[in-house]
Amino acid sequence: MRISRSQEQWQTIIEDQQTSGLTIIDYCQQQQLSTSSFYALRKKLSLSSGNFVRAKITQQVELIEEQTFITVTVGKANISLPASTSVTYLSQLLRELIV
Secondary structure, three states: OOOOOOHHHHHHHHHHHHHHOOOHHHHHHHHOOOHHHHHHHHHHHHHHOOOOOOOOOOOOOOOOOOOOEEEEEEOOEEEEEEOOOOHHHHHHHHHHHHO
């Protein structure tokens, strides 16, 4: 005898199988469900569910990160270093320039 189930009932069945720890075959045997019906409804529900949202790129924006520099001026000389320069290197450089 064929049992008719609503989409909500199938959604619950599919969620129960996922949390059961059983394979689909074992779950369907235990619940006396047709595995082919299970797979067909799972596919149908995954296509119609709101879990997937197709996005469309309308404008591509290129990000340009402006680098900041540390500038050291000694007399007429200017030294520019990236802001990410290590403190250790910077302190050694300053020690050498001041001596």
